[in-house]
Amino acid sequence: MKKRVKGIVWGVILVVLLLYPWLFGIYFTNVFVTFAIFALFAVSYNLLLGYTGLFSFGHAMFFGAGGYATALALTHIKGCPLLVALLFGFLGAVALALLLSPIVARLAHSAFAMLHLAFSMLLYTLALKLRGITGGEDGIGGFPIPPFHIPGVVSVDMTDPLNFYYFAMAVLGGSLWIAWFLTKTPFGQIIVSVRDNAKRVDYLGFKVPHTKAIIYALSCGFAGIAGSIYAMFQDLISASALGIAQSFAPIVMTMVGGVIAFSGPIWGAGIFALIEELTTRYTERVQLVEGLILIIVILFFPGGFVHLLAVVKGKWLEFMRGKGSGLITGTWFGKKSRKKTTEGNA
């Protein structure tokens, strides 16, 4: 029964996604693509933060690496196919991660966070200074977006926003599914154990630095895919995609959405997309509103939006059943709350 309900929900979501451009028009379709890009970016970040307990201040460098790799491939390789450009984005970010992992996989806590800040600043500066390759402040833009082409079968023009929407949804949705699946595997179990107690993981026969290096590379690869789609979507990638603001985007999205669940960062990205969309109608000071929301969340719902949802669900069940519901997992307004801990992050 539960499985059937789940199936229906996913079916409805799929249909809505398919019909979305017709329901809301091309403007909101583009807003949605941006949201989906940041949702994947934030989820990739949460694989490190929420699942492995690694806090990074420089995740944007992998987003940027993916974007630059794709942009460079499309600029310099003549007739580079769409999926190859995407692969370049993924591999670019993974290569950067593998380069850094011998150092960072042995670190944790503030050393991990600060070293990422340093590396991302370094890359940001490089992107600005190496004009010949990166185009400096202007970035790389106006590269050709190739069609989605399978010889003899199909060729779809990707400069059409509608087509690009479906392509982006397939890639981003697929990546999100893979990331989710990853958390359910034995490896996913090992990373949450590393988060809880790395020493004990070692004493159970697992190699902690290797485990961290693998999840790190995968997380960065997903960020690279998000960056790659971003570059193709904008037909532009510039140094700001590597900057501090870009690194903090997934952090605040994850915080606002909630680190305790896989869906948390997706909610967070959605909330921020909505805020931005609604705020820009009245003022340009979007960050002011976003900052306020962040403060409210940290003060009153440290577990984020998913925690709030759980509380509301608990209250609702209590209301429906009368007293004695066992499902309450928190309280309103930051009173001492018992967080949902049973399934780790699940």
Added chain:
Amino acid sequence: MNILETKGLYHDFNKLEVLFDINLEVKQGERHAIIGPNGAGKTTLFNVITGTYAPSRGTILFKGEEVTGCKPHQMVRRGMGRSFQITSTFNRLTTFQNIRMGVLSNRGIRFNLFCKVDKMHDVTRETDEFLKRVNLHNERHLPASALSYGKHRCLEISMALATDPDVVMLDEPTAGMSKDETRYAIELIRQLTEGKTAVIIEHDMDVVFSLADRITVLHLGSILASGPPDEIRKNKAVRDAYLGEMEG
């Protein structure tokens, strides 16, 4: 046959010597207790043997092979388990998931990214059987942090044994337990280490003399005496250094 042996083992922390010339011999299948006053170097000896630190001098032999300088995960893969004096579990995971980590390790399932862990029915079955053996199956779904102290300690000990080691090193397994909990834990250890070799650091002399086949006394970083319980009880040096104050 000695399953675990150290030869002339030394260890220092920044030139502060804490272990001197330790020649420990643990025979296959015995329960070997390590006793000694606080600061004698018992936990450091455990840390050196299990790979937390490499010794500054000397060799460690495990199953006849030299393992000096091996890392903890290498020792575990060679068949050593260890529990900690300060409870060290995965607190946000359930009891079941805590034990399952040991089962996964024992089966060599480490970097499997292609199937769901919940769908590995063999692993689930083995984990559940183990939980029944250690009487934690009623707490299966509770996060480790929500367990009572006694149960949490039991989980700590059980995790050391979940990888099905040949030698298990238990660092003060009954630390902080009430009398009843201690009795229960000792029974559990007796049961679980049947047919295995166990090295146990323990302060409770009743436990030591009832459980151990042989005892090694550590004092100020070196071995004062080593032998069967009766011999240790009669040993004058041991009485003076350690036992005397408790029995006199």
